Amino acid sequence: MTSIEVTGVSRWYGNVVAVNDITMSIGPGVTGLLGPNGAGKTTLLHMMAGFLPPSRGEISVGGQAAWRNPDIYRTLALVPDRDSVYAFLTGEEFVLATARLHELADPQAAARVAIEMVEMTDAQDRRISTYSKGMRQRIKVAAALVHDPQIVLLDEPFNGMDPRQRLQMMDLLHAQGDAGRVIVFSSHILEEVERLSGTIQVIVGGRLAASGDFRAIRRLMTNRPHVFVVRSSDDRSLGAALIGREAVRSVELTQNGLKVLASDYGTFTRELAGLSRDHGIRLTEVLPSDESLESVFTYLLAS
């Protein structure tokens, strides 16, 4: 069975530790690498893809070492985050050139299939320089899939995609995963994984913080404590009503409205509207306070 085995892998740059002693095993299906920017997701993906040697530890991909081993690219594909393609080529030329570099028996047919898969057939004769960010992502995915790899690594594949494209890409990845391929993608946007069914590996500060089924992680995400700033026609009465609720941990009356610490993001947002209606209070503003991704992930880590 195809898999990626990461054993005690660390990677540092001088004094900076990017990846810190990570061990994981990734099998067929879709796996999301989740974590804030700078958590080490890209570094880890690059090591899996053979584009970076681990400072310590071992990585094997489909039973082979990844580093200094171009043969792994017969079964592995990487969709890099950087938006760097040969922009002077048309989409079709780019995918076809990739098919030829893989020395496929019928490069034309393979390129056609791959381009259809990402729904880029209509734009395939345009130069990549004219593509939007989302289209570039898709043509990169087409080039990566052209040789029908068993392992596909995608770095932030949903960057620059609109919700519809994101959905379509997620479906495509799931179809690939269901067909028994190992699909790994990274993301720093929590909402992106909502559509995901599969495994999630949460990476924070270079360490593997949590791993497991997407449902468990998603539940943790919606049930996390959260600070809201609420303004209404009568802050004091609303505050008094709120403090009686289970989902509210504390309420602070400030000049700029109520600062509410909710113990449960999901319940609070559902209850707030009904509560204010029952008390005849008009809500003028409900703002989730600025919440760094770091703090969300740290919370996930602690759970």
Added chain:
Amino acid sequence: MSGLVNGVIMRITLRATLSRRRALLLALPAIMLIGISALLRATAATSPVWPPEILGQVGFTVVLPLTALIIGTSVLGAEIEDGSIVHLLATPVRRSTVIFSKYLVATALTIAFAAVPEYLAAAIATSPGSKLSIGLLAGAVAASFFYNALFMFFSAAFRPGRALAFGLIYVVLWEGLLSNLVPGVALLSMGHYGLAIANAIASDSALHPYLSTGTGIGMGVALAAVSIGLGINRLSGFSIKGDVV
């Protein structure tokens, strides 16, 4: 994969190099060289001294190395700089094939933009097919092979900006200045290997060849082979830079 060179890589490299704006700059030194020759030919008439002096010095220490530097560092360096090399390297194509394919394109372009103009300038200065013009052409073609091997290695081994900087230091300080002042330095000068080969055919002391033909060919081939070998090794260990936390 099989072949020593790869057609797809060569075509993409050629298009990339010629589609970049700086490709227009490549033609300038060559046009300048031909222009100077035509001008001197019209004014200085048939003096036997200036053609080998000008074409040997200006041609082999300015036009040829700078053209090779721009081309040799861009065929690989530009793709490393913008990251598109990843798409090429994420295929099972042998790294030696990548280097050889790009090396061949770079050398061919250098011959077209520097060695052929060198011949044309010499043909204008003397006569088409003269010993000097043939000698300079042979020397310039050989030097194109030598220089590009070195600059390919630079761009495989160093960050793109540094590769260009090191190349410039080598061309301007080492070759342009030192090798003409200190005779021993010529032993490690690609330009002088070319001049030695040119002199083998033209046998003209005004070319100022400091090296014997054998030394020029031997050293040139040896250094080019070492450079290519090191370049392949560096590319095999290519790691993605940047994106560091």
